[in-house]
Every structure is written in C-alpha cells, then in structure tokens.
Amino acid sequence: MTETPLIGAYPAGPADAPLNGARIGVVTFPGTLDDRDAARAVRVSGATAVELWHGDSSLGGVDAVIIPGGFSYGDYLRAGAISRFAPLMGEIVKAATGGASSNPLPVLGICNGFQILTEAHLLPGSMIKNDHLKFLCRDQVLRVENNSTAWTNAYAAGQEITVPLKNQDGQYIADEKTLDALEAEGRVAFRYVGGNPNGSRRDIAGIANAAGSVVGLMPHPEHAVEAGYGPGHTGTDGRGFFTSVLNTLLGGK
Amino acid sequence: MPRIVVDVMLKPEILDPQGKAIVGALPRLGFTAFSAVRQGKRFELTVDGDVTDEILSQAREAAETMLSNPVIEDVVNVEVVADLP
Numbered sequence: 001m002t003e004t005p006l007i008g009a010y011p012a013g014p015a016d017a018p019l020n021g022a023r024i025g026v027v028t029f030p031g032t033l034d035d036r037d038a039a040r041a042v043r044v045s046g047a048t049a050v051e052l053w054h055g056d057s058s059l060g061g062v063d064a065v066i067i068p069g070g071f072s073y074g075d076y077l078r079a080g081a082i083s084r085f086a087p088l089m090g091e092i093v094k095a096a097t098g099g100a101s102s103n104p105l106p107v108l109g110i111c112n113g114f115q116i117l118t119e120a121h122l123l124p125g126s127m128i129k130n131d132h133l134k135f136l137c138r139d140q141v142l143r144v145e146n147n148s149t150a151w152t153n154a155y156a157a158g159q160e161i162t163v164p165l166k167n168q169d170g171q172y173i174a175d176e177k178t179l180d181a182l183e184a185e186g187r188v189a190f191r192y193v194g195g196n197p198n199g200s201r202r203d204i205a206g207i208a209n210a211a212g213s214v215v216g217l218m219p220h221p222e223h224a225v226e227a228g229y230g231p232g233h234t235g236t237d238g239r240g241f242f243t244s245v246l247n248t249l250l251g252g253k
Numbered sequence: 254m255p256r257i258v259v260d261v262m263l264k265p266e267i268l269d270p271q272g273k274a275i276v277g278a279l280p281r282l283g284f285t286a287f288s289a290v291r292q293g294k295r296f297e298l299t300v301d302g303d304v305t306d307e308i309l310s311q312a313r314e315a316a317e318t319m320l321s322n323p324v325i326e327d328v329v330n331v332e333v334v335a336d337l338p
C-alpha cells in the first residue's frame with residue numbers, strides 16, 4: 001500500500017512512547033467519504049493506518065478499527081442500515097463484543113460510522129433527520145463527558161474541544177429508559193456545547209458501550225488533527241481520539 | 254408477478270421531522286383539514302412464482318431485521334398484493 005504523502009510538517013508521536021507498532025484499520029464502504037482523512041489522522045498521531053474493505057471477511061489483525069463518515073450506500077434505506085450487514089461488520093461486531101476475550105477490539109464510529117454502529121446494535125439508540133431538516137456544516141464545541149474510554153483518555157474530563165460537524169441525520173434518539181441508563185452508567189461520552197445543532201436527546205453528541213471500547217459520535221475529530229486545516233485553521237482538538245486509542249493499545253489503559 | 258408490500262412507520266413516540274415539515278406546508282397550499290402528518294415507507298418485494306408461507310415469512314423477517322430499525326420504527330403491514338394485469 002502506498003501511503004498518501006502528508007502535506008506540510010507534523011509532529012510525530014511522543015519520542016518516549018514509540019507508537020508505530022499499532023495498526024488501526026479504517027473501513028471503506030461504497031459511499032464512504034472520510035476514510036482518507038481518518039487514515040491520515042491515524043498516521044499523524046503516530047500509528048499505522050490499514051485500509052479495510054467492507055466486503056473483506058478478515059480484519060487483518062488490526063489493533064483497532066475506525067468506521068469513518070460519509071454516506072454508505074447513499075443512506076437510501078436508513079443511514080447505516082445496509083452497511084451493517086457487510087461481511088466485515090460481522091467480524092467487527094464479533095471482535096468488539098469479544099465473547100470471552102478480556103480485550104475487546106476498540107472501535108470508533110464517526111458520523112455515518114456512528115449510525116452504522118447503532119444499526120449494528122453495538123451502540124444503543126438511533127439517528128434520525130436533524131430537527132430542522134437541513135444539512136449542517138460548522139465548527140462544533142463538544143464537552144468531553146467521559147474521559148475513561150479507549151478513544152477519550154487523552155482528554156481531561158469536562159474539557160471542551162472544537163471539531164467540525166457535518167450531517168443531515170444527526171439527531172440522536174433513544175427511549176427515556178435507555179437515555180437514563182446511558183447517563184447513569186457514564187456512557188454519554190460527548191455533549192454539544194453552545195446550542196444543540198440537530199435536536200439530539202439531552203444534547204448527546206457521542207456515546208460509548210459499557211466497556212468503553214466502542215465509541216460513536218456525530219462530529220468529526222479526524223478533520224481537526226493538523227494545524228492549518230482544522231477549525232479556525234489552527235485547531236487540532238481532534239487528535240486526542242487517536243492518541244487515546246494508542247494509550248489504550250500500548251499503555252494497557 | 255405477485256408482490257409483498259411492507260409498510261414501515263416511525264414509532265408514534267418518535268418525532269417525525271419530515272412529517273412535521275409537510276404538515277407545516279399543507280396550509281400554505283390551502284389544505285387546512287390536517288392537524289398532523291406522519292411519513293412512512295412502503296416496500297414492494299416482487300416474487301417470481303407463488304408466494305408461499307416460507308416466502309411470506311422471509312418477507313416478515315426481512316421487514317423486522319433490515320427494512321425497519323426496531324429502535325425507531327414499526328412494521329405496520331406485511332401483505333400480498335394481487336398480480337398486476
């Protein structure tokens with residue numbers, strides 16, 4: 001695989017913690033848009049990005065998986081509904097739920113990836129059309145509500161980060177019982193700050209599974225990992241997702 | 254060819270933004286009799302040959318697992334419709 005050349009300078013991972021050993025899979029479905037950005041975010045954070053195809057029947061031994069954003073299968077049935085049945089998703093669900101394993105595969109679903117994770121029942125609830133019915137694209141402030149997951153441990157609890165948000169079916173919904181359980185178990189990972197952009201219940205922007213290994217969120221941290229390209233052309237707040245999973249994989253967090 | 258029709262609706266307690274947009278627009282066109290609109294989906298599954306019980310039960314299973322998301326939607330109807338002339 002030829003790596004996409006990185007444009008401009010970027011700092012490598014911390015010198016005292018060699019991160020190059022970690023292999024992070026990035027899944028591409030027909031209609032996925034943000035796989036290249038996600039792979040780039042992985043590399044910028046010091047790990048190796050591994051391309052995965054939805055039709056594959058093997059995860060290729062990756063240490064974690066990112067399901068990136070886009071419009072898989074055009075979202076024509078429901079967002080993420082058809083992708084959920086891809087052969088590779090079966091492998092991801094198996095590895096993420098782990099069976100008897102004490103090391104479930106860390107999985108991050110971003111935007112359409114989050115929708116796919118709910119359709120696959122790796123995360124509860126569902127996503128429907130934004131309450132205002134418009135596609136929305138803007139920089140979004142999020143509060144890190146849970147910094148003990150595999151994908152958020154590089155952040156401080158309560159830290160506010162700014163990453164891009166762009167979606168049409170971004171309204172997170174679940175029944176009251178599920179929402180109460182998510183809150184009680186600390187599984188609300190991110191909440192919108194400064195206004196709810198899509199009518200999501202309880203301002204929820206992202207959630208985690210009970211183990212904290214699977215995280216899904218609507219906004220896009222992979223678009224905020226390089227100075228010069230992120231929010232305000234300087235924001236790199238999204239990088240914490242990718243360094244978090246490296247902490248998890250290499251530090252046994 | 255006979256077809257099996259599957260109708261899927263958002264659960265009643267789930268806000269239907271598309272339905273709300275439609276009900277807001279109807280009075281502007283002079284349709285003032287409607288106080289609410291819910292928008293659903295209709296699927297038509299074409300069958301080559303007769304619709305057996307086995308095929309009908311496959312349709313029901315497809316409706317519950319793929320055509321609808323049970324978190325937000327209900328399958329409200331699964332029925333065989335007569336062959337088109």
